[in-house]
Every structure is written in structure tokens, then in C-alpha cells.
Amino acid sequence: MGRSVYPAWFAGFACVAASASVSDAEVTAPPAPKAVTGVSPKAMAHGGDAVGEAGRKVYQRYCIGCHGEKGDGKGPAAKFLDPKPRDFTKGVFKFGAVPAGKLPTDDDLMRTVTNGLSASSMPSWRLLPQDQRWAVIQYLKSFSPRWKKDKPGPALSVPEDPFNEEPPSKLPSIRAQGEKIYHGRTTCWGCHPAYVPNDRVTSYVQAYGKSETPRAEMSKAEGKFSEPYEAIVMPPDFVKRRLKTGHSLEALARVIWAGVGGTAMPTWKGQLKDDEFWAMVYYVRGLVEQRLAKNKSVIPLPKYPQPKDR
Numbered sequence: 001m002g003r004s005v006y007p008a009w010f011a012g013f014a015c016v017a018a019s020a021s022v023s024d025a026e027v028t029a030p031p032a033p034k035a036v037t038g039v040s041p042k043a044m045a046h047g048g049d050a051v052g053e054a055g056r057k058v059y060q061r062y063c064i065g066c067h068g069e070k071g072d073g074k075g076p077a078a079k080f081l082d083p084k085p086r087d088f089t090k091g092v093f094k095f096g097a098v099p100a101g102k103l104p105t106d107d108d109l110m111r112t113v114t115n116g117l118s119a120s121s122m123p124s125w126r127l128l129p130q131d132q133r134w135a136v137i138q139y140l141k142s143f144s145p146r147w148k149k150d151k152p153g154p155a156l157s158v159p160e161d162p163f164n165e166e167p168p169s170k171l172p173s174i175r176a177q178g179e180k181i182y183h184g185r186t187t188c189w190g191c192h193p194a195y196v197p198n199d200r201v202t203s204y205v206q207a208y209g210k211s212e213t214p215r216a217e218m219s220k221a222e223g224k225f226s227e228p229y230e231a232i233v234m235p236p237d238f239v240k241r242r243l244k245t246g247h248s249l250e251a252l253a254r255v256i257w258a259g260v261g262g263t264a265m266p267t268w269k270g271q272l273k274d275d276e277f278w279a280m281v282y283y284v285r286g287l288v289e290q291r292l293a294k295n296k297s298v299i300p301l302p303k304y305p306q307p308k309d310r
């Protein structure tokens, strides 16, 4: 890697990285690309040479400054960043609609690369043409042998929101049910904060016939050391911190259902009845809304033209 890499990366980064990942705007997943410039979809699917070359170019221009030439997360900017850029040589990923710990699907990686990860320095690359995003995703898989051994997924489908059609007047009772589940049934306060006084936590826990005792500092999140990321990963306080994969009901349901790979955040898939699961999601969304209401300094996301399928 020559000295010229840094300025090239920096120039590209400044032009193309959309600021979406640092705003509070809702983010949605793009559709999978239908056609790809210059490279047949078949070659794409098999990670042919053309894709590899296209992906390498994109990577060297836009990703290397943080993720490093060898994909080990040690680019020149990495020392200034917390959390650190992902080390692709480990083949461990946080986010995807797959059970935490499994390899993400291409659609999952596309969502991450397109939207970026809010509350981290991972930018949104929605302004890069879709075929380039697709190619760089194939390229970043070449850094870890895990991609040759393991299959991604299985892709999880989150059950449908049973409250979708409910009038807004029902919201308080749905959230009240979610509050009970969050504190008493799934005891999310094992890592995230509790949002009710300790005696109420205890009564919720008992109502579900459980015996967990509250932590010492229930109003604060408790981070745990994560081996693959070699760092303490802090669970967000929903009324204070932005979430990395967005805060729409859909995004919340996905990340809670799937969990976060390589961290303590477990998979909640299939552990609750659909209406219980969703009541909890509505409760968390309510906590996020408290932050949004307080945080008047949020810079609104400019309306970028949607990247076209090319």
C-alpha cells in the first residue's frame, strides 16, 4: 500500500459517503439488484474474476482507510475510532436477519453497506451505484476462509406485526404489556437499563414466576467483553443513544429477533408468542421516541435521490 492510498480514500470517502448513518432518519433496505453493469448476474453469484476486480477497486477507494488493506480493520483511521472498524479476516459480523453468530446473507450486507451503522463511524454508501456495493460485498468475503466453509443464514423471517391495524388509542396498553415483558419476562435489563423502579422490576419478574434479582445499577447499561471484537461492547440506553441499524419498528423487530453476532445480545427468535414479542418491540420504540422528542438538535437527513438499478 503506497502513501497515495490515504488521500484517495479520503477524497472518495468525502464525496460518496452519505451522512445518513449519523442522522436519526429512518432507513430502509434496498431491493436486491436486478441487473449489474458489465458483469452478468451469474458471474456475480459465483464471485467471478470481474466481480473480484470491481470489488477490489471499490474497496481500495472507499473502505481501506478504516477496514485496512488486509481487511483486518487496521486502516489508518482505525486508531481514532470506537467502535473499531470490522476485522473481515475473522468472518464475524454483528447485524443480519440471521441467528446471531451465523454469517449474514448478501441482502444483510447490502443493508449494512447501504445504510451504514448509525452511532458508529461506518458511513452510509447509498450514493455508490448498487453494482459497486454488490461487488465490494463479494470482495470483502475474500478476507476470511469462513465464507468458503460456512453458508450464510438461514434468513429469518420476523412474524407479522399483529398490532399494525390497531388505532393509536391502543398504543399505551400495548406498550404497558411490553414494559412488563421487557422487565419481567425477557429481563433485557440484564444488559440494557431498566426503565422502571427496582420494586416494579421485582414485581414484574415475580409475575412471570422468575427469580432474577436486579443488578446494582439498574438505570445504567452494563457492557460485556466481546472476544471477537476484543472490546467491551456497550448495550445502548434506548432513551439516550442512537441505534446502529435504525429505529423503525421493522428495524427494531429484526435486530431483537436475530440478536447481534459476536456480542452478548442474544437471539430472541421464537422465545415469545408473536403478540408478546411485538408488544416488547413497541415498548422499545416508545423509549426511542422519548429520545427523539428530547433531541431537538438532530440534523434532518437531506433527501438524496434514490440510487437507480443499473
Ligand code: HEC
Residues within 6 Å of the ligand: 013, 058, 059, 062, 063, 064, 065, 066, 067, 077, 081, 083, 084, 085, 086, 092, 093, 094, 095, 096, 109, 112, 113, 117, 120, 121, 122, 123, 125, 136, 137, 140, 244
Ligand atoms: C470511516 C470508517 C469506515 C469506512 C470508510 C468504512 N467502514 Fe465499514 N465499518 C466501520 C466501523 C467502525 C464498523 C463497526 C461498527 C460496529 O462494530 O458497530 C464497520 C463495520 C462494517 C461491516 C460489518 C457490519 C456487521 O454486521 O458486523 C461491514 C460489512 C462494513 N463495515 C463494510 C464496509 C464497506 C464495504 C466499506 C467501503 C465501501 C466500509 N465499510 C467503509 C467503519 C468504516
Ligand code: HEC
Residues within 6 Å of the ligand: 094, 182, 186, 187, 188, 189, 190, 191, 192, 224, 233, 234, 235, 236, 242, 243, 244, 245, 246, 252, 255, 256, 260, 263, 264, 265, 266, 268, 280, 284
Ligand atoms: C446479555 C446482554 C443483553 C441482553 C440480555 C439484551 N441485549 Fe440488547 N444488546 C446487547 C448489546 C451488547 C448490544 C450492542 C450491540 C452493538 O452495538 O454492537 C445490544 C443491542 C441492542 C439493540 C440495538 C441494535 C442496534 O441496531 O444498535 C436493541 C434494539 C436491543 N439490544 C434490544 C434488546 C431487547 C429488547 C432485549 C430483551 C429482549 C435485549 N436487547 C437483551 C446486549 C444485550
